[in-house]
Amino acid sequence: MSDDPLARFDFLTGSLGYSLRLTQVRMYNLFFEMIGDLGLTPARVTALSLIATGDDMNQAKLARSLDIAGPSALKIVDALEAAGLICRLDVQGDRRRYVLALTATGRAKLEQLRVRMAEYEDRIAAGLSPAEREQLIGLLNRTALPG
Amino acid sequence: MSDDPLARFDFLTGSLGYSLRLTQVRMYNLFFEMIGDLGLTPARVTALSLIATGDDMNQAKLARSLDIAGPSALKIVDALEAAGLICRLDVQGDRRRYVLALTATGRAKLEQLRVRMAEYEDRIAAGLSPAEREQLIGLLNRTALPG
DNA sequence: TATTGTTATACTCTATAACTATA
DNA sequence: TATAGTTATAGAGTATAACAATA
Numbered sequence: 001m002s003d004d005p006l007a008r009f010d011f012l013t014g015s016l017g018y019s020l021r022l023t024q025v026r027m028y029n030l031f032f033e034m035i036g037d038l039g040l041t042p043a044r045v046t047a048l049s050l051i052a053t054g055d056d057m058n059q060a061k062l063a064r065s066l067d068i069a070g071p072s073a074l075k076i077v078d079a080l081e082a083a084g085l086i087c088r089l090d091v092q093g094d095r096r097r098y099v100l101a102l103t104a105t106g107r108a109k110l111e112q113l114r115v116r117m118a119e120y121e122d123r124i125a126a127g128l129s130p131a132e133r134e135q136l137i138g139l140l141n142r143t144a145l146p147g
Numbered sequence: 148m149s150d151d152p153l154a155r156f157d158f159l160t161g162s163l164g165y166s167l168r169l170t171q172v173r174m175y176n177l178f179f180e181m182i183g184d185l186g187l188t189p190a191r192v193t194a195l196s197l198i199a200t201g202d203d204m205n206q207a208k209l210a211r212s213l214d215i216a217g218p219s220a221l222k223i224v225d226a227l228e229a230a231g232l233i234c235r236l237d238v239q240g241d242r243r244r245y246v247l248a249l250t251a252t253g254r255a256k257l258e259q260l261r262v263r264m265a266e267y268e269d270r271i272a273a274g275l276s277p278a279e280r281e282q283l284i285g286l287l288n289r290t291a292l293p294g
Numbered sequence: 295t296a297t298t299g300t301t302a303t304a305c306t307c308t309a310t311a312a313c314t315a316t317a
Numbered sequence: 318t319a320t321a322g323t324t325a326t327a328g329a330g331t332a333t334a335a336c337a338a339t340a
Contacts, residue, residue: 009199009257011192011264016272016280017174019287021189024171025214026291027164042168043307045158052156060321067172072308074323096316096321110156117158124291125163133163136286139279140166144173144271190330207298216332221300243298243339297340305332313324 016143027124034120038112039083045113047076048102051086052110057100085109163290174271181267185259186230192260194223195249198233199257204247232256 012018031042040048043066050065051057063073077100080086085106088098102110125133159165178189187195190213197212198204210220224247227233232253235245249257272280 004200006200008261009196011196011260014284015264016268016284017178017189018193019284020167020171020174023287023290024167026293027167030291030293031164041306042164046165049156049158053151053153058321068307069309070322071310071324075307094317094321096314098322113158114155117162121163127289127292128286132286136283136290137161137163137166139275139283139286140170142274143170143283144177145274146173146177188329205298215330217299218301218333219331222330241298241340245299295340298338299336300338301334301336303332303334305330307328307330309326309328311325311327314322315320316322317318317320 020143030124031120034123035113035116038109038116040109040113044076044080045117047073048080048085048106048110048113051080051100052102052106058097059100062100080106167290177271178267181270182260182263185256185263187256187260191223191227192264194220195227195232195253195257195260198227198247199249199253205244206247209247227253 028042035045047062047066050062054061054065059073059077060070062077063070066073066076077086077088081088083105084103086100087103089101091097091099125136128136175189182192194209194213197209201208201212206220206224207217209224210217213220213223224233224235228235230252231250233247234250236248238244238246272283275283
């Protein structure tokens with residue numbers, strides 16, 4: 001690249017990790033620009049989607065799905081419940097547990113989100129062809145794999 | 148995909164935003180697994196690299212480069228100084244400012260980091276060919292662009 | 295007036311540890 | 318003993334607002 005001896009300490013140029021981080025920050029900013037008015041964070045949208053589509057979702061399962069600790073999942077559940085989007089339902093035969101379910105407000109919010117998330121996805125992929133978008137997702141899914 | 152009417156609320160499958168977020172979390176975990184023993188966070192490595200390679204780096208410039216607020220940059224600078232990796236040098240002719248410079252300890256740490264960061268970059272791209280790695284960086288740099 | 299750096303403060307997200315109720 | 322959920326607490330990271338010193 002350069003004869004500059006300082007270039008040996010440039011960990012950023014051409015770094016996959018740095019590119020990924022910058023892209024994620026841009027994406028995060030665009031999320032709040034485009035969807036912030038709906039009052040949800042990316043993590044809460046993810047949780048809401050999991051509650052809507054998963055069956056028999058509870059807090060422990062949510063924590064495992066999101067790969068976060070129990071108390072962190074609790075905060076998300078509390079926030080979604082306080083916003084009136086979900087409710088805790090008692091479970092017959094196990095009084096420790098409850099099932100997370102959408103409220104009518106939650107379903108309406110998801111209808112809004114369905115449109116806005118699609119616009120958001122189109123926006124972040126605006127510079128890519130449909131083929132490139134699929135290619136990018138495929139490459140990402142093969143990056144930084146554990147094991 | 149599916150006839151399941153709930154699939155309309157699955158914002159995660161095939162989502163570029165979600166793939167990007169998951170990949171970044173995996174990457175973050177691998178960073179601490181592989182480099183965590185050096186006692187630096189990704190943000191501090193970035194800052195250290197900028198201080199090492201940028202000329203006449205100061206706190207305001209660092210804040211702009213990292214796209215964070217002044218007090219946030221201050222905390223990073225304080226942490227790097229407390230770790231003995233950088234020092235604040237007075238500037239002739241402007242007593243408001245100082246220049247951030249590496250200490251001998253900081254240079255030694257950067258030599259360690261140079262090797263470890265290379266290993267880390269290889270590790271996160273282990274599932275990709277060199278061509279795919281370049282392709283991924285190129286696609287990321289065209290994703291979620293502002294404007 | 296504008297800029298550099300600082301302090302004070304607060305909010306969010308995350309985590310661990312200890313607790314309760316129940317199984 | 319083990320599990321689901323909760324509470325308390327703490328730490329990291331971020332932000333805004335107000336300030337001092339200097340230009």
